[in-house]
Amino acid sequence: MSKLFDDRRKQLFTLKKMRENLNGKGDVPETTYTCPICNKEHEKSKLSLNLYVCEACGHHFPISARTRINQLVDRKTFREHTGKLNSSDPISFPGYLNKLGENQGKTGNTDAIVTGVGNIEGNKVEIIVLDPTFMMGSMGSVVGEEFTRAVEHAMKHKLPVLCISASGGARMQEGMFSLMQMAKTSAAVEKFSQMGGFYLSLLTHPTMGGVSASFAMLGDIILAEPGALIGFAGPRVIEQTIHQKLPKGFQRAEFQEEHGFVDSVVTRKSLKKTIGMLLLMHTNTKG
Amino acid sequence: MMSKKLTAYQKVMLARDTKRPKTEDFIQALFDDFIELKGDRLGKEDSGILGGIGWFHGRAVTVIGHRKGRTMEENVKYNFGMPEPEGYRKALRLMEQAEKFGRPVITFIDTPGAYPGLEAEEHGQSIAIATSIARMSSLRVPVIAIITGEGNSGGALAIAVANSVIMYENAVYSILSPEGFASILYKDASQSANACEAMKMTAKDLYDFGIIDKIIKEPAGGMQEDWAGAFKDLDKVLTKELRKYDSLSDIALAEHRYQKFRRIDENYLLDERKMGDR
Structure with a gap:
């Protein structure tokens, strides 16, 4: 057991070193962005002012967890919980530690999740954000554990929970440990819900697989950003299974709204206000 | 013996x-x-999941499992054991019914995964699985899951959130089918034999990780060589496991299951605060 501990400690410090060497910047580094829908070129500074939404066609660019928090949370109110947990590479998957190190350097985060407490439109809320820039926001043991700790923190302090998903699904490199996170996180939401807690889930591009089939779809209220891909199986897998082309707009946020799985598709510009109002409506029921 | 070298x-x-x-x-x-109980009460019966009530040594229990066929005809009917959302909604209905009447729930896991189809998505495969996992975690009756064949992805876990998770020695349990895993990570589905090793999906791997609780041994050639022996062994294990939970109250049973999954990877997380610099 002590050898195991030593090995893991070694792994941890290899990761830490990589993170320090790479010196993270957080957001995507390019200075100009091309809209993948209408091909319009955007300068980063302008796009950032427009919340990373294409002004020409309304396409919502994926954004990092930090950017998301800056957009939504009232200034100087965010207190972060995350940053100390690291994956131990539990199934010793070749190349995984290096991949983690690279992503840690790129994003400045230890994994694909940021959690903390902050105010939105003056309403105090537990905030959980998955980071699509870190290994596609995939859920391994760190994401599952941090999510669960945040929900437990909210239970203890009687706070509502806002979770913003952006994830390709379970993290393959952690094998069954990733599958178990679906049980751990869903069980935490179930407990929180049975205690009367309000859980607001926002689905952003993409919310797929093991994340969509666990905590992301368990919201009391589920919102989605326009155009977000939301589903269990990926479109490519479905096409290969059924041997036919999928209809346009399949699995997009609007499709999910039409089929009854999303309460409302909300543009990024209206998000802060809508979320703030929903939080307020769940604190004030006495009149 | 021979099966150890596989x-x-x-x-x-x-x-x-x-x-x-x-x-x-x-x-x-x-x-x-x-007695088989069918239907999700929302418009469909999905026979990819089989459920019902029966006696286990004089005690009424709810039994739910993935249903694979043996012939092509059966497999088409049961969709090769790949449930659609309606199957998971039926499973959940039967689990909640078991809870209402205080019956233990026993589940059999044997699926390539939840069905990745167009209608399955339109009908909410994600939320059907998510709800089943969440609700199963808080059931106030004993829940025992047995992985008998292959248990792949959320489609397996949806009915495997149990107080005791038991695997037959040659059964496999994994995040995704080895073919799917290879196609995602190696961009080549034909690499699935390599994926099988890398994924750590055997009963022994998962027992060593603390992800499953018990392994039922199989003879050389697998339990297909000795059905009677396989049934007898499981009968013994089930009796013992159910007896273990007799003394727990309904709330304690739910809490036991919660804590089991809450702590399932606690020895595999690195906390910078606890490890100190060297």
Whole structure:
């Protein structure tokens, strides 16, 4: 057991070193962005002012967890919980530690999740954000554990929970440990819900697989950003299974709204206000 | 013995062998007077999941499992054991019914995964699985899951959130089918034999990780060589496991299950605060 501990400690410090060497910047580094829908070129500074939404066609660019928090949370109110947990590479998957190190350097985060407490439109809320820039926001043991700790923190302090998903699904490199996170996180939401807690889930591009089939779809209220891909199986897998082309707009946020799985598709510009109002409506029921 | 030398890939082949007993065979052998209960009460019956009530040594229990066929005709009917959302909604209905009447829930896991189809997505595969996992975690009755063949992805976990998770020695349990895993990580589905090793999906791997609780041994060639022996062993294990939970209150049973999954990876997380610099 002590050898195991030593090995893991070694792994941890290899990761830490990589993170320090790479010196993270957080957001995507390019200075100009091309809209993948209408091909319009955007300068980063302008796009950032427009919340990373294409002004020409309304396409919502994926954004990092930090950017998301800056957009939504009232200034100087965010207190972060995350940053100390690291994956131990539990199934010793070749190349995984290096991949983690690279992503840690790129994003400045230890994994694909940021959690903390902050105010939105003056309403105090537990905030959980998955980071699509870190290994596609995939859920391994760190994401599952941090999510669960945040929900437990909210239970203890009687706070509502806002979770913003952006994830390709379970993290393959952690094998069954990733599958178990679906049980751990869903069980935490179930407990929180049975205690009367309000859980607001926002689905952003993409919310797929093991994340969509666990905590992301368990919201009391589920919102989605326009155009977000939301589903269990990926479109490519479905096409290969059924041997036919999928209809346009399949699995997009609007499709999910039409089929009854999303309460409302909300543009990024209206998000802060809508979320703030929903939080307020769940604190004030006495009149 | 011989089965110890098998590679993970060989185990996958054994686990998928059509000669291996299926959920229906286990039910017939272990539970008396089984009555099948069908339908999700929302518009459909999905026979990819089989559920009902039967006697286990004089005690009424709810039994739910993935249903694979043996012939092509059966497999088409049961969709090769790949449930659609309606199947998971039926499973959840039967689990909540079991809770209402205080019956233990026993589940049999044997699926390539939840069905990745167009209608399955339109009908909410994600939320059906998510809800089943969440609700199963808080059931106030004993829940025992047995992985008999292959248990792949959320489609397996949806009915495997149990107080005791038991695996047959040559069964496999994994995040995704080895073919799907290879196609995602190696961009090549034909690499699935390599994926089987890398994924750590055998009963022994998962027992060592603390992800499953018990392994039922199989003879050389797998339990397909000795159905009667396989049934007898499971009968013993089930009796023992159910007795273990007799003394727990309904709330304690739910809490036991919660804590089991809450702590399932606690020895595999690195906390910078606890480890100190060197």
